[in-house]
Amino acid sequence: MSLRSDPDPLADALLRPVRAGNAFEETLARLLQAIRLGLAAPGERLPPERDLAARLGVSRVTLREALHALQEAGYVESRRGRYGGTFVRSLRPTHPTPPAPAFAADVEDVITLRHVLETGAAEAAASRSLDPTTRRHLRTRLAECTGAGVADYRRRDARLHLAVAAAAAAPSLTAAVADLRARLDALLDAIPPIGANIEHSDHQHRAVIDAILDGDPQAARAEMAEHLAGTATLLRGFLT
C-alpha cells in the first residue's frame, strides 16, 4: 500500500469532474451571478425565458425551475402578458445566501488564479487599440465605482473588473474572469464587510484604467497587481 493519496497535479487537472453539478444548480448559479453583477439593474427585465434558455443551453423547464427558486428567494419577480417578463427586484433578497465555509486551499487557489487572470487581462487590454465604445465603457464603470456606497460597492467593483476583462477582447478570458468572480464573491461573503479602504481602491482603479486607456501594458499590469494584493491580504487575514 502506498501512503500517498494521489498528489499528481496532472492527473487531477485532466481527470477532474466533467460536470460541476446538475443543470438546475448550474443554471441557478449563473443567473444569481448575472443578477449580482447587474446584468439587469433593479427594476429592469431579464431576457425572455425562451432567449435565456437558448443562451444558457438549457431547456426552458430547467430555466424556469431556477427562476422560480430565485423568485422564492426574493431576487426576481415575474409578470405575464405582453411587455411582461422577469424583473429584478430592487429590494435585497429575503433569504440572503448563507456564507459557505471557506477552505484555505481554495482561498489560495482563487488568489493565484485571480492574479494571473486579472493582471493578464489588464495587460492585454492595454496592449490593444480600444474602440471608442470600450473606452467609454471603462470610464463609465470607473465612475460608477467612485460614487458607490458600502452597500453597492462590490457589485460595481465586479462590473469594473469584468469590463477590464472584456476590453481584452478574448471571450474565454472574460468568461474565466466572470467564473472566478463568482468564487471570489462567495469568499467575500464569508468575511465582515469592510468599508474603510474603498477610497484606496478607487485610486487604484483609476490608475489601472488610466494605464489601459493610455496603452501602457506594464503599468496596467503593475497597478492591477497592487490592487489585487489588497484583497488577497484581506482574504488571507480572515480566512486562514
Place this chain on the structure above:
Amino acid sequence: MSLRSDPDPLADALLRPVRAGNAFEETLARLLQAIRLGLAAPGERLPPERDLAARLGVSRVTLREALHALQEAGYVESRRGRYGGTFVRSLRPTHPTPPAPAFAADVEDVITLRHVLETGAAEAAASRSLDPTTRRHLRTRLAECTGAGVADYRRRDARLHLAVAAAAAAPSLTAAVADLRARLDALLDAIPPIGANIEHSDHQHRAVIDAILDGDPQAARAEMAEHLAGTATLLRGFLT
C-alpha cells in the same frame, strides 16, 4: 428593430452555455486529451473504470461508452481479469482526428488566453518556493523535450507546459491550462507540422525553466512570453 446582434461582452460571458456538450462527448474529449498528454504512457494502464468514472463525475456506463469509442479509434485496448485494465496502445490511432476548421476569432481567443494563463503561470511558479519533487518534475519534462523528435514533440511540449502550470500550485490554473491546451492542439492539428524550430523552442524552454527554478518571476514571465509569441505567429500565419 435594432440591427445590433447583441455585442454585449458582459451578457455573453454571463449567459454563455451551461454545458459544453453531453456527458459522453465531454468524457471522450477528456480521455482523449489525457491520452494525448500522456497521462499514461503507451503500454501503460489507465485507472480502473470505477475510479475513472468517479473522478470524472460520470456514470460507469457513460465512461465505458467513451472508452469503447477510443478503443474503436485505436487509442486504447482493454483486457479483462485481475491485473487487466484499459491500456494505451503504442501505435498511432487508425482514424486520426480530422482537423476541424478554425475560425479567426477563436485563434485570437486562444492566443490571448494562452499568453495570459501561461505567462501568469510561469511568473506564479517562479514566485513560489518549489519543493524538490516539483523541481525534479520540471527538469525531467524539460529533458524529455530536448530529446524528442518531430513525431512526439507536441506531446512532450504539452507536458512541460502543464508541469509549469502545476508548479504554480493552483489547481484551477492547472485545469485552465489543460483545457486551453486541448483547444490549442485542435488548432495545431489544422496546420502542417513544422519541425524547423524545435531547437529554438528548446532554448526558450530551458530559459523559462531556469528562470522558474532560480525564482525569478520577471524573467520567467518574459521568457515564456517570448516563447509563446513564436507559436502565436505560426498560428496567425496559417489560420488567418
Place this chain on the structure above:
DNA sequence: CCCCAAAGGATCAGCACGAGCCCATTGGCA
C-alpha cells in the same frame, strides 16, 4: 491446485432533462 480478489462486461429501473406544444395573460394598436 483451487480459491479469490480485481478488473472489465452487461443489464435494468428510475429519474433528470430536453423538445415541442398549447394555454393564460396582458397591453398596444388598428
Place this chain on the structure above:
DNA sequence: TGCCAATGGGCTCGTGCTGATCCTTTGGGG
C-alpha cells in the same frame, strides 16, 4: 372595442444518464 403579438405557465413524451447489481475473466497466493 376587439384583435393580436409577446410573454410567462404548464403539460407530455422521449431519451440520455445514473446507480445498482450481477456476470465473466484472469492471474497470484495459500
